[in-house]
Amino acid sequence: MVGWLGRRALETVSGLGDFALFVGRSAGAMPGSRRLLRRVVRGVYEQGVLCLPVIVIVGAFTGLVLGLQGYYVLNRFGSDGLLGALVSLSLVREMAPVLAALMLVGQAGSALAAELGIQRNSEQIVALETMGVDSHGYLVAPRLLAALLVFPMQTALFAAVGLWGGSMSGSLLLGVDPGVYWSSVERAVEAADVRECFIKATVFGVLTMSICAYHGFHADRCRSATGARAVSASTTRAVVHSSIVVLAADYIITSFLV
Amino acid sequence: MPAPDLLLHVKDLRKSFGGRVVLAGVGLDVPRGCAFTVLGPSGAGKSVFLKCLAGVLRPDAGEIGFDGRPLGFDDRAARAEFRSRCSFLFQNNALFDSLTALENVALPLEQTTDLDDREIRARGLEALRQLEMDEHCDHYPGQLSGGMQKRLALARAIVTRPELVFFDEPTAGLDPLRRNAVFAMIAKYQRQFGFTALTVTHDVVEALVASDRVALLDHGMIGFEGTPAEFSTSDNPVVRGFRDSAEALGRSLAAIRRGENIHPDDA
Amino acid sequence: MKHSGIELFVGVFVLLGIAAIAYLTVKLGSGSPVGGGTYLLEARFANAGGLHPGGSVLVAGVTVGRVEGVRIDPADFSAIATLRIRSTLKLPADSMASIKTTGLIGDKFVALSPGADEANLEPGARITMTESSVDIESLIGKMAFGSVDKETEKKPEP
Numbered sequence: 226m227v228g229w230l231g232r233r234a235l236e237t238v239s240g241l242g243d244f245a246l247f248v249g250r251s252a253g254a255m256p257g258s259r260r261l262l263r264r265v266v267r268g269v270y271e272q273g274v275l276c277l278p279v280i281v282i283v284g285a286f287t288g289l290v291l292g293l294q295g296y297y298v299l300n301r302f303g304s305d306g307l308l309g310a311l312v313s314l315s316l317v318r319e320m321a322p323v324l325a326a327l328m329l330v331g332q333a334g335s336a337l338a339a340e341l342g343i344q345r346n347s348e349q350i351v352a353l354e355t356m357g358v359d360s361h362g363y364l365v366a367p368r369l370l371a372a373l374l375v376f377p378m379q380t381a382l383f384a385a386v387g388l389w390g391g392s393m394s395g396s397l398l399l400g401v402d403p404g405v406y407w408s409s410v411e412r413a414v415e416a417a418d419v420r421e422c423f424i425k426a427t428v429f430g431v432l433t434m435s436i437c438a439y440h441g442f443h444a445d446r447c448r449s450a451t452g453a454r455a456v457s458a459s460t461t462r463a464v465v466h467s468s469i470v471v472l473a474a475d476y477i478i479t480s481f482l483v
Numbered sequence: 484m485p486a487p488d489l490l491l492h493v494k495d496l497r498k499s500f501g502g503r504v505v506l507a508g509v510g511l512d513v514p515r516g517c518a519f520t521v522l523g524p525s526g527a528g529k530s531v532f533l534k535c536l537a538g539v540l541r542p543d544a545g546e547i548g549f550d551g552r553p554l555g556f557d558d559r560a561a562r563a564e565f566r567s568r569c570s571f572l573f574q575n576n577a578l579f580d581s582l583t584a585l586e587n588v589a590l591p592l593e594q595t596t597d598l599d600d601r602e603i604r605a606r607g608l609e610a611l612r613q614l615e616m617d618e619h620c621d622h623y624p625g626q627l628s629g630g631m632q633k634r635l636a637l638a639r640a641i642v643t644r645p646e647l648v649f650f651d652e653p654t655a656g657l658d659p660l661r662r663n664a665v666f667a668m669i670a671k672y673q674r675q676f677g678f679t680a681l682t683v684t685h686d687v688v689e690a691l692v693a694s695d696r697v698a699l700l701d702h703g704m705i706g707f708e709g710t711p712a713e714f715s716t717s718d719n720p721v722v723r724g725f726r727d728s729a730e731a732l733g734r735s736l737a738a739i740r741r742g743e744n745i746h747p748d749d750a
Numbered sequence: 751m752k753h754s755g756i757e758l759f760v761g762v763f764v765l766l767g768i769a770a771i772a773y774l775t776v777k778l779g780s781g782s783p784v785g786g787g788t789y790l791l792e793a794r795f796a797n798a799g800g801l802h803p804g805g806s807v808l809v810a811g812v813t814v815g816r817v818e819g820v821r822i823d824p825a826d827f828s829a830i831a832t833l834r835i836r837s838t839l840k841l842p843a844d845s846m847a848s849i850k851t852t853g854l855i856g857d858k859f860v861a862l863s864p865g866a867d868e869a870n871l872e873p874g875a876r877i878t879m880t881e882s883s884v885d886i887e888s889l890i891g892k893m894a895f896g897s898v899d900k901e902t903e904k905k906p907e908p
Contacts, residue, residue: 352577357566378767
């Protein structure tokens with residue numbers, strides 16, 4: 226039992242070190258990678274354009290629900306004029322970065338892990354290496370750069386759509402004056418809140434996409450399965466680890482910034 | 484020291500996984516411009532041998548020389564030069580399924596050379612044309628037949644104008660007719676482009692027709708090396724055993740094609 | 751064609767993303783909601799409790815500026831609030847500033863009530879006619895002990 230615990234602890238620590246090396250190699254391969262921009266565009270397409278519908282839909286419903294719940298709570302105190310502040314602060318500081326990151330993990334992250342896993346499985350990654358192409362620079366680096374760009378944008382879109390959703394449920398359905406709602410939004414949100422929002426989005430983007438890429442890239446290291454089962458196992462691990470890391474990092478960043 | 488016309492020189496290559504010895508001291512000399520085939524039954528260590536040469540696996544011991552110079556596993560400069568002068572054709576082709584045929588062929592040029600886009604496109608199309616694949620340049624690998632995928636993979640391998648091309652089980656999973664076609668293709672282009680071919684396979688009959696030299700890898704050692712004619716007539720017991728089992732398999736396959744019943748004691 | 755398609759979509763997405771980021775940073779997160787020039791005014795309050803930098807300045811319910819800072823005057827221990835006002839808005843010299851609350855528990859903001867003077871407040875001028883924030887706790891306390899109407903603190907009876 227003690228031996229097992231010790232082994233697991235050692236494995237976790239060496240896994241972390243391996244992950245850090247992986248991210249470092251990918252970042253280090255950026256300057257030497259040819260025609261990187263084209264693949265970054267491809268990455269922005271995967272993480273940005275393809276994930277836009279889910280971001281808009283989830284953002285709208287989050288705002289709608291926040292508006293509804295917030296109204297019923299604030300109405301008891303006769304402060305429904307603060308609805309805009311409640312919706313905007315919860316969206317900008319917490320909901321938009323976290324939920325947008327989770328949605329992007331679910332759509333773009335899982336796809337990335339599965340794609341890299343299959344490329345590992347069908348020897349495409351080894352083929353790259355034998356051609357003299359740095360597989361980290363070719364496959365991973367553009368995805369990380371795209372994440373740096375896309376996550377803040379998706380988070381901002383999520384927040385904007387959510388604010389609109391909150392005004393829909395708050396002012397159209399429940400009768401808070403739209404002017405009161407929007408002026409409350411503008412008065413509540415400060416530069417520091419927006420900064421926190423973008424810091425979170427950027428950190429989540431780099432963390433989740435590197436975790437997903439790491440698991441997919443090393444799908445062959447899966448001990449319990451090979452082939453298609455290994456790809457599915459590594460994709461599952463990628464999504465689970467990224468989701469946990471998003472929530473943990475959210476707590477850490479919030480405690481530092483508040 | 485290897486003779487100057489040797490392109491690849493392997494001496495006493497060893498590799499084991501855990502306690503299992505896969506390569507127990509393989510030595511091989513591949514002359515320049517030769518179609519060299521390493522034969523061996525499944526599980527003889529052919530793929531591991533190739534991966535050690537490619538630098539994907541680290542050999543436990545032994546030395547590899549390329550064009551008269553030693554090629555260490557950690558020697559980055561030598562490895563980079565080796566990679567720029569060699570190509571690999573993988574068992575399952577390892578084509579990028581998200582890229583079109585032309586993009587697949589252009590990939591090694593795009594990523595390892597400083598050529599401009601127009602030149603890369605021209606050279607990619609030229610390679611596709613040489614393999615009669617140019618009308619499929621906008622197709623994705625998934626839209627091509629198995630034989631065309633093979634040709635596409637070969638086009639990608641030769642687009643960098645390599646001196647040495649490694650073929651890892653090029654006929655795995657193909658029927659006898661296609662196997663013949665693949666070996667004929669390798670032999671034809673090997674002569675046309677003048678590269679040196681090192682093929683590992685277990686298809687004796689096809690390999691003997693298409694090669695200049697053959698070696699037999701058995702139990703992690705080279706059991707025989709010589710010309711195809713020597714291989715067919717050798718009375719080395721290992722060679723005979725391998726030859727006979729392959730011939731028996733060929734006979735029963737022929738029988739199946741003729742629709743006859745097979746008697747297990749024939750084989 | 752296929753490629754230019756992807757690039758078009760990516761371009762549209764990037765534009766959308768930049769618009770959203772700009773909306774969040776400029777419209778919501780900015781220090782000054784007012785485009786163009788601004789000028790500073792000062793207002794002296796007996797009690798500026800609950801008023802923070804970034805709070806709104808309203809005239810007739812419309813946001814016209816922000817609270818720049820709140821500091822103490824060492825001479826008489828009153829609070830001086832610095833207000834940043836949109837420069838298109840000229841306020842009469844006898845305007846009045848009061849600290850008010852949105853709802854029962856909401857934020858504090860400064861409401862300006864324009865006077866009728868011919869002269870306007872110059873940049874850097876100090877508003878002296880002010881009404882301090884209502885200390886809700888003491889107000890509740892007074893209500894509980896039923897002495898609200900007797901001891902109104904705003905206008906002591908002569």
